[in-house]
Amino acid sequence: xxxxxxxxxxxxxxxxxxxxxxxxxxxxxxxxxxxxxxxxxxxxxxxxxxxxxxxxxxxxxxxxxxxxxxxxxxxxxxxxxxxxxxxxxxxxxxxxxxxxxxxxxxxxxxxxxxxxxxxxxxxxxxxxxxxxxxxxxxxxxxxxxxxxxxxxxxxxxxxxxxxxxxxxx
Amino acid sequence: xxxxxxxxxxxxxxxxxxxxxxxxxxxxxxxxxxxxxxxxxxxxxxxxxxxxxxxxxxxxxxxxxxxxxxxxxxxxxxxxxxxxxxxxxxxxxxxxxxxxxxxxxxxxxxxxxxxxxxxxxxxxxxxxxxx
Numbered sequence: 001x002x003x004x005x006x007x008x009x010x011x012x013x014x015x016x017x018x019x020x021x022x023x024x025x026x027x028x029x030x031x032x033x034x035x036x037x038x039x040x041x042x043x044x045x046x047x048x049x050x051x052x053x054x055x056x057x058x059x060x061x062x063x064x065x066x067x068x069x070x071x072x073x074x075x076x077x078x079x080x081x082x083x084x085x086x087x088x089x090x091x092x093x094x095x096x097x098x099x100x101x102x103x104x105x106x107x108x109x110x111x112x113x114x115x116x117x118x119x120x121x122x123x124x125x126x127x128x129x130x131x132x133x134x135x136x137x138x139x140x141x142x143x144x145x146x147x148x149x150x151x152x153x154x155x156x157x158x159x160x161x162x163x164x165x166x167x168x169x
Numbered sequence: 170x171x172x173x174x175x176x177x178x179x180x181x182x183x184x185x186x187x188x189x190x191x192x193x194x195x196x197x198x199x200x201x202x203x204x205x206x207x208x209x210x211x212x213x214x215x216x217x218x219x220x221x222x223x224x225x226x227x228x229x230x231x232x233x234x235x236x237x238x239x240x241x242x243x244x245x246x247x248x249x250x251x252x253x254x255x256x257x258x259x260x261x262x263x264x265x266x267x268x269x270x271x272x273x274x275x276x277x278x279x280x281x282x283x284x285x286x287x288x289x290x291x292x293x294x295x296x297x298x299x300x
Contacts (some may be wrong), residue, residue, distance in 0.1 A: 009298060061267060071211040074187075098218075100214060100230060101214040103214075103218040121214060121215055123214070
């Protein structure tokens with residue numbers, strides 16, 4: 001099982017940009033301790049949500065063939081708290097992509113109010129230059145859980161959309 | 170229009186300060202990226218991405234920092250030292266790197282010391298001012 005920390009994508013432009021939504025609820029138990037009487041989303045979990053949004057964008061750009069691993073947090077700046085009941089948008093854009101790695105720029109907003117800026121670097125670990133080898137199976141994108149979030153945006157989905165349009169048109 | 174070395178150095182300095190979380194006075198031409206500035210392997214990719222953006226050019230990683238993989242060869246490296254052939258190849262790959270000291274004892278352990286702030290500046294000077 002995969003721990004998925006974003007709820008859905010609302011925009012997905014292959015190789016370029018993705019926007020995901022995360023709804024924050026008081027049913028998330030860690031909020032009871034972070035902090036007692038003052039529940040706010042931990043900043044590390046905002047980074048996780050961005051890493052999933054941007055990581056899926058980077059993975060899809062290479063057709064989920066690469067094992068995409070978060071390698072470096074270039075920047076993480078937070079401007080406001082996120083509280084239970086908030087719905088946050090995570091926008092990620094690919095700034096650079098090479099055979100070995102990808103760099104993304106990300107913004108978290110709540111109703112156009114800037115919450116955080118998070119820039120990340122992902123490694124395509126099979127292309128690492130130290131010559132270390134990893135298991136053959138793609139343990140990052142193994143069972144299609146992450147891909148299922150893209151159901152509405154996959155080429156199959158788009159094709160069937162066009163077909164339907166053709167029928168009605 | 171030719172870009173001056175000072176101008177390149179200033180921009181490289183800003184890139185390294187951001188990428189490695191350094192203070193301005195740390196970034197001097199002779200500083201070695203790993204031994205002096207604390208860079209790790211993923212930082213080299215970060216630096217390459219930032220340089221590409223800053224100077225609006227494309228840089229293949231091995232152009233600036235040659236792949237360790239190339240040196241995992243019995244012909245080029247024997248007993249942790251570069252062979253003559255290995256050294257020749259490295260020089261060809263890295264015309265922007267000063268190998269004067271390294272040549273006398275070309276061990277893999279010292280290879281990382283070749284990557285200095287100055288080496289990046291020279292590489293960019295060559296790339297940006299190439300006709």
